[in-house]
Amino acid sequence: MASVKRDFNAYLDAMNEITILLPLSYREAASASFTLSNGTTDIPLELVDITDVEDGLKLSCRFQGEFEFGTEYFLSGMNGIEADVEIRAVVRTTDFDEIFFYQGEDLGAICKDGYTTFKLWAPTAIQVKVKLFPPGGKFFELVKLSRGEKGVWSAELARDLEFYRYTFMVLVNHEWREAVDPYSVAASANTTHSVVAKLENTRVQPVQLPPFTHPVDAIIYETHIRDFTIHPDSGVSHKGLYIGAAETDANGADGKAAGLSYVKELGVTHVEFLPFNDFAGINELERTEYNWGYNPLLFNVPEGSYSTDPSDPYKRIVELKQMIEGFHSEGLRVIMDVVYNHVYIREQSPFEKIVPGYFFRFHSDGQPSDGTGVGNDIASERLMARKFIHDSVRYWVKEYNIDGIRMDLMGILDVETVNGIREICDSLKPSMIIIGEGWELNTPLPSSEKAAMRNQNLMPSIGQFNDQFRDSIKGSTFNLYERGYALGNGTYTDRAKEALAGSIGLFTDGKGVFNEPVQSVNYVEAHDNHTLWDKLEACLDNSGDLLKMKCHKLATSLVLLAQGVPFLHSGQEFFRTKGGIGNSYKEPDEVNQLDWERKIRHSENVRYIKGLIEIRKQLECFRYRSAEDIRINLKDLGLQHPLIGFHFNSGVDQEEIILIVNPTVYIHHITLPDGEWDVLADDLHAAIQPLRTITRDETAVLEPVSIMVLVKK
Template structure:
């Protein structure tokens, strides 16, 4: 780094810039006096500070001092007292003020490394730094040189170097509060193995031909299937060669040893519309050089713009993982499957070691009223999405993934940590790029210091009208509370939930203004799989009955108004052997078991049939609450959950549809279908009868646990 002239960091007292015009001096009592005076050295002149408040804080005294004029940033200032004691002025809480945010908001689109063969320009935002350098490395990690960057507008630092720097590694060195830190570029689009360095690449060399799937007419046409990149192919009987890797998603016509389809051919046959991938950006806790020695879901974000290397066939090659992931996405597009990626903008893996904290300490993360980092996420830090440059970072990242990787939507992990304004701005940017893109997230109310009215949570869904939310009431009322394995849900014969069920089936109108905002699900990567929960809840129940209850729950997901969401493998009774939180469990716990795909083929075909039914008739996916209120009517029977869709011939092949969800074992009911004869049964608890509907009288017996669907013109 060369020879730097700066103060030793052996501070006898401390001073912090906490507001644009306010300095807090923390002085040990041993140096206190009645006539305490402080000065600030500006351009060789010593100006006296006005002490406006003196506070006893135990072994120290806090002096709140005012400045006559705001200071310029990017300089080191010296604070002294009447006895000549000196300390440097550190950047304090001012960085979390609105004034600071507005003063240094940079709206340019050139942050990061901008490469051409003739030259490369680097730009980084570090408004409180006094010195910033670019450090260049060879690809073997050998340092080449350091280059002083120039301070530019709005707290940015820039440098342009002539020559072709493709393939070189780089970092930024920033001196803040007299401390030097080396940081990987937060905007790095390519990184070295395990994310130790940013890498200069020629983005044009990663281009993959774009395939555009047919547009969906409305959001409720969406059917989401969630899966982890590695889980998808790692099983020994997956029939895929590139196990655990991006490339497995490009293999067509794969089969397991029983001769049944696997891989993306299976997904195409299943009939879902969107594949939701757990995080694919660069994350921690899996060594990319030895990827199969550890496992992780990927909610430990390290670099947001660069793909994860542990799924790559050649993680040491910065181009390879980018091309592989782009090819994966287009491989799915070729099968008319859209891609949603899971993004984690609520926290970072390690606050202290993050590039955010190294380039502007304290800005990117929320702090409580005592100045301590908040922990609403439960992992030690909350990103402060409401701050302008955090908001910009999120929007820039989302736009990059859409423009560069052709993503079709985003699932926001712990979206309740984020603020309403940011989410609406992100949605606006997304829809300008792709009008049928979808944004969804977890709208849980978490303990983060953000006003309730500003949180992107379910109670504020009306402020986010185009964004969808995971409906935890749908999940818990149907199968029983996620947080109590002893709680009895509807499918376990809790008829006290009937009124709640009616609301859930019709798009949860008390929670959401429109049905597309409700992501209807009973199982996801989090918590127990539904099979494991049922086994814990009623282990003495026969497997046949357990399967019937499981099938009933999934049927309700697929036939209710809103957007259905399936956890990968749910259709063949996925188990994780009782592990509730499998985020770092081995492959034998997390894999999609392709043997079960064959062993439970009957249920797979049943779920496939329900998906076909949903897609066949728009009555199951009405686009507005107004249409739901117009067409859907419930039976008043207190023992049987049944409803009719009337006058829905404009949406599909039948004018009238009756649906019955029956959860009770060993209890049968006589049900009278409306009107005269002419009804046909197209779904029974064990069979999909779309290809061979059964004529039925208007009086039918409801006996077996499961879903019944009847239609009539």
């Protein structure tokens, strides 16, 4: 049906409510009756309220009967004035969600047994067509889809359309919109088209690792696929690419391991990659730009700029799978950074083009919310938005064999969606690590429903980045010049003590940030904001590099020896710098690359951090499983402020271990509990094999800005 002349605006805002906006010239018509019609049925409207608005009148009306979605409606009033009815806020109602929630697992394009099926959830559409392009062809054909239950449109073709490019043409609100398939699993270069794929033709033999024991046993190492190998001295052949990240024969300029082999030697358990799903910000064919990847386009398609051939829709799939299994072959697990909180540009997103207004949050005035700071917030609480997120997680776990998920801006999402992710992962791979940024963000979702730190008790199996740990140990992230405990600020001693004990309330009368240590992801540096070294350059600009390195080593040591889940930024172990740039999301390689020459220059610090990782992995006292274990086995030695001393009982034989921390620039002599104590770590050395023994008659000499780890003989 062709749209009629629009004399005014009319919107369906609830199942039986229409909002009419009349220009002032039609004031007389406001008191007259309006009729809702779809060409076969006429329904009178009941006027409920009239409000003066800028340049006109707002009429709130009701009607009896059922609005037939998938049919064009128009309103008519006195003197023959008419307007199309646009579907607006009704899509954000509970009634709409309940009526159109589709539970099927067959959305997208499926090519099998000589048939290709297309299915698209578009309940507000009047017509839907799929636009098909043969491989390498410029001409296309249009195929109409039929509307079925729950607003799902489908077409089954008795043809094998593998490698066909396609888009959907959707007629909604009297406008044809062209969109890629949000359920795409393959795409053309630069996301111009979705691609029909047979995933069985992209299989890579999976490497089955044994189930991971417990999240606190993890040591997470965060990196970016391009950063990881793009440096000239990375020793990698395929620099900046999926397959380059998985090369195991890379050596730096010193002839020693770089890349994957180096990370394996370091001793971490999980490598977390910044987003590798399809994102904006890089021309995939030219690859001259840089981007972190937080501009999501297609959530279930790998990013093409990391592929050897972005024009081949299968290359990126196969090479990403090869990368993941390459890490698995070395005993390392892969965490995927996911960005389900927003899209790159809302208006250009297939979600918004296909079902306008549904997948995003809006304020009461109709304006889109922006808690993410990038222009839109995904409405994860809506049933089909939640379903998409859950379907996506399930897809990545099953198809790509990932081992963990890191949720960007998790506080935008709702608790039920996040717990659903945990349930899906538990059903598929129970030992998966799930962590997220539980920041409190300004999005129109009740505070009690946000997946934020304040609601950690509602998400007991989700790790959250502990900003209190971060800011207590290094100082405020948002005040570059503020120093934390490891940088010599003794006013943070009590907060640091609580942070090292897992932030469970051990030193704050039971009022902890978290209930259990598994929820606390401990870090002082990540991809965003200034690196720790760059913060030290600002805070201690008048000090020499020796003090800066000691402070840096101390902060990193506390990350590795604290209760909870330790998180390291790649290169942190060799004082990574971005030249003082805090937000480097689109800076060039020279700023963001992992500098493998710096690894050589600071090999002694690398050796030290490697030793601490070994100590953490061997001594369970640094990774107690529960808050109860911490309360029973961790005792405060009551050392002189601002020193911190913990006494641990560990293992079935109750082995005694001591951790002492000195953030000052002075030497301290510490009287140890009775007995002889083996030193595993001091200011210069760290290893599971004892360095020396302190006898009963000696005191422990604690060097400036350092730690000691001691085990009773």
